Amino acid sequence: MSIFRQYSSYYDLLYADKDYGAESAYVARALRSAAAATRTVLELGSGSGRHGRALAELGFEVHGVERSAEMAALAMCVRSVNGGSFTCGLGDLRSFRAGRCFDAVISLFHVISYQAGDADLAAAFQTAADHLPTGGLFLFDVWHGSAVLAQRPAVRTKDVADERRRVRRTATPTLDIGSGTVRVAYQMECTDLATGEPVRFAEEHLMRYLFPAEIDSLCQNAGFDIVRTEEFLTRAAPSPTTWSVAYLARKSGEPR
Numbered sequence: 004m005s006i007f008r009q010y011s012s013y014y015d016l017l018y019a020d021k022d023y024g025a026e027s028a029y030v031a032r033a034l035r036s037a038a039a040a041t042r043t044v045l046e047l048g049s050g051s052g053r054h055g056r057a058l059a060e061l062g063f064e065v066h067g068v069e070r071s072a073e074m075a076a077l078a079m080c081v082r083s084v085n086g087g088s089f090t091c092g093l094g095d096l097r098s099f100r101a102g103r104c105f106d107a108v109i110s111l112f113h114v115i116s117y118q119a120g121d122a123d124l125a126a127a128f129q130t131a132a133d134h135l136p137t138g139g140l141f142l143f144d145v146w147h148g149s150a151v152l153a154q155r156p157a158v159r160t161k162d163v164a165d166e167r168r169r170v171r172r173t174a175t176p177t178l179d180i181g182s183g184t185v186r187v188a189y190q191m192e193c194t195d196l197a198t199g200e201p202v203r204f205a206e207e208h209l210m211r212y213l214f215p216a217e218i219d220s221l222c223q224n225a226g227f228d229i230v231r232t233e234e235f236l237t238r239a240a241p242s243p244t245t246w247s248v249a250y251l252a253r254k255s256g257e258p259r
Contacts, residue, residue, distance in 0.1 A: 009204045011073035013170050013193060015051055016163050026111070027057035029236050030142060033251055034107050037140055037230055045105040045134050047096040047127065048114030052078025052089060059087035067091040068099050097126035104136050110143040113247065119184050119211040128225035135254045141227060144235045144249040148183070148214040153243035156185050169194045185210045215241075218250055227252035 007014070034041045042064055049055050049067025051074055058065050062085055069075040069091060078091040096110070097118070108131040118124045131141045156176030163170050173190040186209050193202040215232065222229055234241055235249040 006206050006208055007071040007074050008206070009073075009202075010189065010191065010206050011051070011071060011077060013168070013172075013191065014074065015053070015077070016165055016168065016170060017161065017172060019163065019165075023053045023057045026236060027054055027061060029238075030054070030058065030109060030111070031061045031063070033142055033231070033249070034109075034140055037251060037253070038106065038138070041106040041140065043105040043107070045101065045108045045131075047099075047108060047110040047130065048112075048117070049078055049091050050074050050112065052091055054109075054111050055089040055091065059089040060085055062087045065089045066101065066105070068094040068096055070095050096130055097123055099130055101134060103134070104139065105134050107140040107142065108134055109141075113144060113146055113210065115143045116146045116210045116212065117208070119182075119209045124211070124221055125224065128221045128227070132225040132227065132254055137254055137256050139254045140230075141252045141254070142249065144247050145218070146185075146210055146212040147241055147245050147248040148212045148217075149241070149243045150246045151178070151185065151212040152180070154246070156187070164196075167196055169196060183211055183213070185212065222250075222252050226254055226257055228255045 044058060044063050044065045046055050046065055046067040049069045052067060055065040055067045055078065064087055067078060067089065069078060072093060075091060075093045115127060118127045135141065156178055159174045161172045171192040175188045177186045179186065186207055189206045189208065191204050219229060229250055229252050231251040232241060233239065233249055234245045235247040239245070241248045
């Protein structure tokens with residue numbers, strides 16, 4: 004099953020309450036505090052492009068890579084604002100190569116956790132390393148293993164609507180401790196408000212939760228040193244109540 008195929012049509016509506024501006028300001032602050040001259044950014048897993056466009060508003064030159072053709076179609080554009088820009092192309096972050104380096108690589112909204120296998124994770128980190136010079140930055144966030152095991156994923160329902168559609172999304176998770184994954188089964192019930200026509204479909208998203216020791220190993224193997232670890236957005240110290248943890252890593256040279 005191709006994830007985000009039908010889901011993409013409702014993605015921005017489902018996350019209309021997500022503060023992309025604040026999250027992008029957090030990313031900009033993190034990157035510039037570690038390397039003030041950071042300007043060019045490769046975004047692995049750019050989704051519908053909302054982080055990339057917000058970062059362009061803050062003066063960055065962002066190129067996004069997105070595996071889902073449907074999501075990439077939403078983001079496929081070139082924007083130039085406030086001296087920044089955003090472009091997006093179709094590609095798999097495990098194998099994508101731009102043929103150039105960037106000041107920083109970012110991967111947001113748990114895109115790294117979508118790399119469910121060990122080989123997938125290693126490939127994603129290698130992609131980041133291959134697009135950075137020594138000293139370049141890699142910022143990403145993941146599902147924090149301690150919080151997943153302490154809180155345990157639960158069934159959640161979200162209802163959203165705009166002037167055209169009403170959507171109910173039910174997320175039913177299945178935890179597999181042996182593989183360190185959560186399989187989230189999404190049931191979507193959507194209604195066209197003009198015609199009353201219903202649309203129903205299902206998708207499964209497999210997510211990998213990760214512990215600091217695993218992140219440290221992935222970073223070392225790809226030639227990164229971890230600069231900072233904190234709760235995404237709040238900058239609080241990670242804890243068993245912290246679901247989303249951000250890591251800032253710096254390319255140190257050759258893998259160890």
